[in-house]
Amino acid sequence: MIEFIEPIHVSHYLLVGAVMFVTGAVCMATKRNVIGILMGVELVLNGANINFIAFGSKYLRSDSLGLDGQMIALFVIVLAAAEAAVALAIALNFYNNHTTIDVDEADDLRG
Amino acid sequence: MMLAAIDWHAFFFWLFALLTCGFALAVLFSNNVVHMAFYLILALGASAGLFFLAGAEFVGAMQLMIYVGGTLVLVIFGVMLTAQSQFVSMETRAGEWVVALGVGGSLLFMLLITAFNVEDWRSSNPERDRVTIADNQVTTQIGLGFAGVRVDKLEQPDGRLRAGMSGYLLPFVIVSIHLLVVLIGAAYMARTKRRKDDSGGRS
Numbered sequence: 001m002i003e004f005i006e007p008i009h010v011s012h013y014l015l016v017g018a019v020m021f022v023t024g025a026v027c028m029a030t031k032r033n034v035i036g037i038l039m040g041v042e043l044v045l046n047g048a049n050i051n052f053i054a055f056g057s058k059y060l061r062s063d064s065l066g067l068d069g070q071m072i073a074l075f076v077i078v079l080a081a082a083e084a085a086v087a088l089a090i091a092l093n094f095y096n097n098h099t100t101i102d103v104d105e106a107d108d109l110r111g
Numbered sequence: 112m113m114l115a116a117i118d119w120h121a122f123f124f125w126l127f128a129l130l131t132c133g134f135a136l137a138v139l140f141s142n143n144v145v146h147m148a149f150y151l152i153l154a155l156g157a158s159a160g161l162f163f164l165a166g167a168e169f170v171g172a173m174q175l176m177i178y179v180g181g182t183l184v185l186v187i188f189g190v191m192l193t194a195q196s197q198f199v200s201m202e203t204r205a206g207e208w209v210v211a212l213g214v215g216g217s218l219l220f221m222l223l224i225t226a227f228n229v230e231d232w233r234s235s236n237p238e239r240d241r242v243t244i245a246d247n248q249v250t251t252q253i254g255l256g257f258a259g260v261r262v263d264k265l266e267q268p269d270g271r272l273r274a275g276m277s278g279y280l281l282p283f284v285i286v287s288i289h290l291l292v293v294l295i296g297a298a299y300m301a302r303t304k305r306r307k308d309d310s311g312g313r314s
Binding site: 006007008009010011012013014015016018019020021022023024025026027029030031032033034035036038039040042043046049050053054056057058059060061062066067069070071073074075077078079080081082084085086088089090091092093095096100101102 | 158233
């Protein structure tokens with residue numbers, strides 16, 4: 001109950017961002033589906049975005065990043081959209097050529 | 112009486128934080144790719160709530176529109192185009208889980224130690240109650256910042272710093288061209304290929 005009474009700090013946002021980042025990183029490492037790896041990348045980028053928003057918030061710090069944090073977060077969102085489009089195209093190409101979506105099967109370049 | 116003691120900002124922060132972390136972990140621990148896509152939508156939508164609570168309404172709205180509305184529709188199309196029954200649910204080997212969770216847990220431990228050990232990040236803003244909602248209409252300022260004019264930093268006393276704060280026009284142009292190239296490249300790569308041995312077709 002005590003958490004609901006004390007105010008929120010930047011550290012609490014960093015906690016959420018860290019959990020999201022680590023979840024995405026572990027997701028990238030363990031998933032065998034290409035689409036699952038792409039979802040891990042999205043989680044990592046969103047964890048970074050939470051940190052940018054927290055450091056740019058005027059509510060949480062008096063000398064915050066200001067609007068720079070929000071603008072960089074917007075750039076991250078746009079680049080994440082572009083990355084998703086390219087990764088999806090690569091995944092579809094891989095699926096058409098190999099008729100599988102398992103990244104463990106992608107060992108054509110093995111020496 | 113008990114209700115009045117609750118800081119509603121903190122209450123909603125913990126609600127959205129719990130939803131975000133819970134659904135992110137659900138993405139990690141779910142084996143079914145269709146369920147993973149659904150949990151990812153919920154996790155990103157809940158993190159838009161965190162953006163609203165931090166006073167970044169425009170970024171929160173963009174998160175809902177671009178991420179949840181655009182990117183995840185793309186991801187779900189990818190799921191639907193590749194979801195044959197043997198690929199919907201793929202198990203990860205137990206050894207990989209152990210290694211990944213060990214590395215991820217130590218990374219999380221390190222990040223949390225850093226996040227909670229900086230004094231400036233653990234203290235609340237003394238002027239928090241003086242930040243008014245009407246002061247926070249930032250959409251015009253963000254738009255002008257992308258166009259190269261930082262109307263929010265005009266009072267910067269140092270002239271050299273003021274010159275360096277001249278906005279994000281060049282990154283905006285670069286990211287626009289990047290998006291155009293990505294659009295063409297993705298459409299080129301994802302189109303249906305015609306096989307070389309088709310009669311009379313171009314390769």
